Amino acid sequence: MSGARRLTIYEPFRSIFYAPQFVALYGGHFAGEGLDVQVETAGRGVTTTGALIDGHAEIALGGIMRSLDVADRGGPSLPHFAAVNQRNGFFLLSREPRPGFAWADVVGKTIVSFAEAPTPWQCMLTVLRKHGVDPATVRIERTLPLPEALAAFKNGHGDFFETGQPFTERLIAAGAAHLVASMGDATGPVPFSSYMTTERFLRDGRDVLLRFTRALYRAQRWMTGVDAKPIAEVVAPAFPDIDQAIRLRAVTRYLGQDTWARDPILERPGYEYLQQILLDGGFITRRHRYDDLIDTAIARDVVGDAARRS
Structure with missing residues (x-):
C-alpha cells in the first residue's frame, strides 16, 4: 500500500466479537483513510497494554479494565478513545x-x-x-x-x-x-472493548487517530444497516479456520443482541458501570476518574463531522 501510513494494532485474541475492526480492515475503510493497518494478536507473555507501553504498537484493542488495572497499580495512563463493543460477548x-x-x-x-x-x-x-x-x-x-x-x-x-x-x-x-x-x-450494556493508546500518541498522533476513528465509524454505520450475511462475508479473511455456516451463526447471534457499538463515543455511564463491576469483584482497589482514562474528543469530532456532511 504505497504512501500509506503504517499502523500496528494489538488485539488480545482473535475473535468475531471484534468484527468492527475487521469490517474496517477488509471493507477498505482503513485504506480509504490512507492507513496500512497491521493487526497483531498478543501471545503468551505479551499483553496489549505492554505492547503500548513498550512501543510495539500505537493502538491496542481491549477492555477498559486493562487500563484500569495498569492505573490501579500506579502505571501510566492508557486512554481509550473509540468504542467497539457495547455488550459482553460471552x-x-x-x-x-x-x-x-x-x-x-x-x-x-x-x-x-x-x-x-x-x-x-x-x-x-x-x-x-x-x-x-x-x-x-x-x-x-x-x-x-x-x-x-x-x-x-x-x-x-x-x-x-x-x-x-x-x-x-x-x-x-x-x-x-x-x-x-x-x-x-x-x-446489560457495558463498554466491553475499545481502542486505547498512550497519552503521547493521543497528543502527537491526533491526525492518525482521527483517520483511524473515521474508518471505524464508517464500518460501524455500515454494520447497522445490513444483516448478518454481508458482515460474515467481509470478515471472513480474518477467520480462515471458521466454517462459513458457523461464522454466519456467530455474527447473527452477536447482531441480535446489539453487541457492537453503533458509534465510537465512550459515554460516562458505561464506564462507571464497568468500574463498579471491577470494584465489586475486587479486581481494582479504587475508583479512577473517567476523564483520566477516557478521551471522547476524537470520537465526537468524527461523529459530529459525519452528521454535518450527511
Whole structure:
C-alpha cells in the first residue's frame, strides 16, 4: 500500500466479537483513510497494554479494565478513545438441556470459564449477585487456556462452560452443549472493548487517530444497516479456520443482541458501570476518574463531522 501510513494494532485474541475492526480492515475503510493497518494478536507473555507501553504498537484493542488495572497499580495512563463493543460477548453453556434455566441452577456446580481475560469472570460475579446467588457457592474455574478448557469440558469436566464465538456455535451445532444464557443480555450494556493508546500518541498522533476513528465509524454505520450475511462475508479473511455456516451463526447471534457499538463515543455511564463491576469483584482497589482514562474528543469530532456532511 504505497504512501500509506503504517499502523500496528494489538488485539488480545482473535475473535468475531471484534468484527468492527475487521469490517474496517477488509471493507477498505482503513485504506480509504490512507492507513496500512497491521493487526497483531498478543501471545503468551505479551499483553496489549505492554505492547503500548513498550512501543510495539500505537493502538491496542481491549477492555477498559486493562487500563484500569495498569492505573490501579500506579502505571501510566492508557486512554481509550473509540468504542467497539457495547455488550459482553460471552455465553453460558450447559452440558445438559435446561429449558427452564434459572441462575440458582449454578449453585454447587462448576463453571469452566475464560482464563485469557478477567472481564467475563467479573461480569459473571455481578450477574450472580444480581440474581441473589452468592458467587462463593459456585465453583468458577479460570485455570486453563481456552483450547485446554474446551477439551476438558468436552471430556466431561464441569457442568457449565462460559465462552465466546465461534466456540458457542460449534458446541451447539455438535450437540455437545446447550445455550442457557447470553452474558451480553445478562450483564446489560457495558463498554466491553475499545481502542486505547498512550497519552503521547493521543497528543502527537491526533491526525492518525482521527483517520483511524473515521474508518471505524464508517464500518460501524455500515454494520447497522445490513444483516448478518454481508458482515460474515467481509470478515471472513480474518477467520480462515471458521466454517462459513458457523461464522454466519456467530455474527447473527452477536447482531441480535446489539453487541457492537453503533458509534465510537465512550459515554460516562458505561464506564462507571464497568468500574463498579471491577470494584465489586475486587479486581481494582479504587475508583479512577473517567476523564483520566477516557478521551471522547476524537470520537465526537468524527461523529459530529459525519452528521454535518450527511
